[in-house]
Amino acid sequence: xGDISKNYRLxxxxxxxxxxxxxxxxxxxxxCGVCSGSCPLGKFWDHPPQEIFMxxxxxxxxxxxxxxxxxxxxxxxxxxxxxxRELPITHIMHGLAHYAQRLGLAxxxxxxxxxxxxxxxxxxxxxxxxxxxxxxxLYFMNGIGEGFKTSLKMxxxxxxxxxxxxxxxxxxxxxxxLEDVKGFHAVMQKAQELEDxxxxxxxx
Amino acid sequence: xxxxxxxxxxxxxxxxxxSGMTAALEAAETGKQVVLVEQRPYLGGRVTQLYKYFPKLCxxxxxxxxxxxxxxxxxxxxxxxxxxxxGLTGSAGAYTATITxxxxxxxxxxxxCGDCATAVEAEFADEYNYGLSKRKGAYLPYRMAHPARxxxxxxxxxxxxxxxxxxxxxxxxxDLEMREETLELRCGAVIWATGWQPYDAAKIQxxxxxxxxxxxxxxxxxxLADVNGPTGGKIVRPSDGKEAKKIAFIQCxxxxxxxxxxxxxxxxxxxxxxxxxxVLDAFAEQAEVNVYxxxxxxxxxxxxxxxxxxxxxxxxxxxxxxxxxxxxxxxNPIVHGVDTEGYNRYAEPHDLVVLAVGxxxxxxxxxxxxxxxxxxxxxxxAAPENGGIFAAGCAADALDVNRSAQHATGAALRAIQVIxxxxxxxx
Numbered sequence: 161x162g163d164i165s166k167n168y169r170l171x172x173x174x175x176x177x178x179x180x181x182x183x184x185x186x187x188x189x190x191x192c193g194v195c196s197g198s199c200p201l202g203k204f205w206d207h208p209p210q211e212i213f214m215x216x217x218x219x220x221x222x223x224x225x226x227x228x229x230x231x232x233x234x235x236x237x238x239x240x241x242x243x244x245r246e247l248p249i250t251h252i253m254h255g256l257a258h259y260a261q262r263l264g265l266a267x268x269x270x271x272x273x274x275x276x277x278x279x280x281x282x283x284x285x286x287x288x289x290x291x292x293x294x295x296x297x298l299y300f301m302n303g304i305g306e307g308f309k310t311s312l313k314m315x316x317x318x319x320x321x322x323x324x325x326x327x328x329x330x331x332x333x334x335x336x337x338l339e340d341v342k343g344f345h346a347v348m349q350k351a352q353e354l355e356d357x358x359x360x361x362x363x364x
Numbered sequence: 365x366x367x368x369x370x371x372x373x374x375x376x377x378x379x380x381x382x383s384g385m386t387a388a389l390e391a392a393e394t395g396k397q398v399v400l401v402e403q404r405p406y407l408g409g410r411v412t413q414l415y416k417y418f419p420k421l422c423x424x425x426x427x428x429x430x431x432x433x434x435x436x437x438x439x440x441x442x443x444x445x446x447x448x449x450x451g452l453t454g455s456a457g458a459y460t461a462t463i464t465x466x467x468x469x470x471x472x473x474x475x476x477c478g479d480c481a482t483a484v485e486a487e488f489a490d491e492y493n494y495g496l497s498k499r500k501g502a503y504l505p506y507r508m509a510h511p512a513r514x515x516x517x518x519x520x521x522x523x524x525x526x527x528x529x530x531x532x533x534x535x536x537x538x539d540l541e542m543r544e545e546t547l548e549l550r551c552g553a554v555i556w557a558t559g560w561q562p563y564d565a566a567k568i569q570x571x572x573x574x575x576x577x578x579x580x581x582x583x584x585x586x587x588l589a590d591v592n593g594p595t596g597g598k599i600v601r602p603s604d605g606k607e608a609k610k611i612a613f614i615q616c617x618x619x620x621x622x623x624x625x626x627x628x629x630x631x632x633x634x635x636x637x638x639x640x641x642x643v644l645d646a647f648a649e650q651a652e653v654n655v656y657x658x659x660x661x662x663x664x665x666x667x668x669x670x671x672x673x674x675x676x677x678x679x680x681x682x683x684x685x686x687x688x689x690x691x692x693x694x695x696n697p698i699v700h701g702v703d704t705e706g707y708n709r710y711a712e713p714h715d716l717v718v719l720a721v722g723x724x725x726x727x728x729x730x731x732x733x734x735x736x737x738x739x740x741x742x743x744x745x746a747a748p749e750n751g752g753i754f755a756a757g758c759a760a761d762a763l764d765v766n767r768s769a770q771h772a773t774g775a776a777l778r779a780i781q782v783i784x785x786x787x788x789x790x791x
Contacts, residue, residue, distance in 0.1 A: 190658060191658075191704050192616075192658045192684070192685035192704070193683075193684045193685055193687070193701055193702045193703065193704050194685045194686075194687050194701070195687075196687070196701075196702035196707065196709075197684070197685075197686060197687025197688065197700055197701035197702045197709070198570070198687040198688065202702065202709070203709055207707070208702055208707060210702065210704065210707070211707045241623075242570065242623070242687065244616070244620060244621035244622060244623065244624075244685070245622060246622045246623075
């Protein structure tokens with residue numbers, strides 16, 4: 161029969177509380193369901209937020225961390241506004257996604273995760289987002305064929321943006337940057353060191 | 365001029381609903397002098413607007429009638445209607461209250477014959493029916509109002525209607541010269557029984573109370589079901605008068621919600637179960653009732669009632685706080701949400717949606733004429749700092765009628781203790 165009390169050990173909840181941004185709020189959910197009903201993309205998720213919170217409490221670690229659910233959040237904040245217990249649901253979703261990514265458990269080829277990584281890499285180069293390069297990277301994210309197709313589809317919009325000076329073709333070579341890019345990189349490196357230190361010192 | 369004799373041995377009761385009436389009567393029946401102040405033109409408060417009580421489904425008229433008889437028989441009790449406490453100073457055993465009396469324009473010679481109401485023409489939204497019907501500018505607030513005396517709406521004073529009412533009265537009971545009066549009286553203890561009001565449902569934006577006519581509140585539904593109500597007891601929907609056979613009850617509409625009221629209003633679960641019986645009684649096999657809830661709180665003996673209602677095949681309980689309501693082209697409110705037992709997404713059309721609105725204190729936190737301890741939910745705390753002021757009923761917490769009456773009796777005892785101390789000191 162085994163030890164039934166194992167089912168009631170809140171190991172995963174404690175893990176979430178310790179590692180996930182705003183994770184300490186998960187236990188406050190009273191399972192009313194307003195968040196799930198309020199989510200405009202809810203029907204495309206594997207598990208709505210309410211279910212995710214229950215799964216965390218039920219110790220379903222793998223199911224939660226490998227799920228595509230929290231990657232579907234578009235930060236519309238409907239759930240936060242309506243939650244009767246003021247849980248920062250949007251932030252918890254991003255926190256869970258980030259934690260899953262850190263552990264390498266995020267679903268493969270998850271477009272939101274891919275895009276987030278592209279955005280980050282883009283930003284880290286010069287301390288400014290290079291929208292032209294980011295856009296091109298996004299178009300070609302799923303291969304050359306699809307990239308050309310999307311580019312052709314969007315060409316009128318692109319030309320229009322150039323005409324109205326909303327997009328600068330010169331950004332393709334180099335692009336604008338912070339005044340002190342070296343300093344920026346030093347700051348980011350230090351931040352990474354501190355974060356690694358924090359993670360190393362954390363209880364398992 | 366209204367004359368009221370009061371001393372430091374008098375108990376002032378603020379509010380003449382079920383709690384204030386109970387506290388005033390319990391104190392007066394022990395021989396204490398009591399002045400009961402009520403803002404409405406009659407006693408009984410929100411209980412007069414209920415169709416049935418839970419869980420016995422008996423009529424509140426019965427208990428109100430008993431209380432009315434007790435007030436008539438008691439020489440120690442002075443009742444002031446259309447009256448408001450606008451000032452209160454002093455400390456336990458020695459308070460001075462300022463009371464503002466609004467003019468009724470009808471004196472005690474009124475026999476409630478109704479000739480004035482027949483004579484006048486202007487109509488106003490009937491507050492007794494939460495605006496679901498109209499009343500005349502000369503009116504009896506409701507059919508068993510106590511005192512059983514008509515009232516003139518101040519809006520008709522100075523118009524032809526006022527003269528018509530005066531001319532129609534055979535008893536010289538209409539006095540258009542009445543003016544607002546202010547009086548000061550002494551008292552040793554104060555029982556604060558100002559009760560509750562329904563939470564403003566329009567503030568719960570996703571439910572569209574202010575946008576959809578077929579989304580109503582539980583207090584309005586109570587009037588619809590009442591045979592003496594605006595529809596003669598027919599359960600029909602406001603938009604087109606169609607019979608409302610499929611009804612959704614949405615629990616915790618405002619309660620247990622940090623965006624609205626922090627507390628559980630305690631009455632709404634039982635009130636909705638009770639109101640479900642109105643629908644089941646009216647439409648039998650054709651009735652379809654959906655109760656949307658977070659969890660149902662029918663405690664103690666109320667659980668028997670819950671089990672009895674639950675046994676009916678035509679009522680369903682859906683564990684879910686709906687996220688929003690929209691209306692289709694026929695005005696049917698559609699309830700949207702995801703349920704907690706299976707995480708199924710639903711979009712359920714109904715004839716009518718009833719929001720089980722929460723209870724909030726009728727007097728706002730900053731509106732008390734004297735400093736009292738108010739908790740974070742807005743109710744009066746039982747605190748030594750309150751001196752000789754004791755909250756009774758829903759001024760102290762969200763309570764049902766039964767618990768309000770018990771609480772009010774306790775408050776009366778506290779007030780009596782203060783008066784007895786004063787009396788001993790004065791001997």
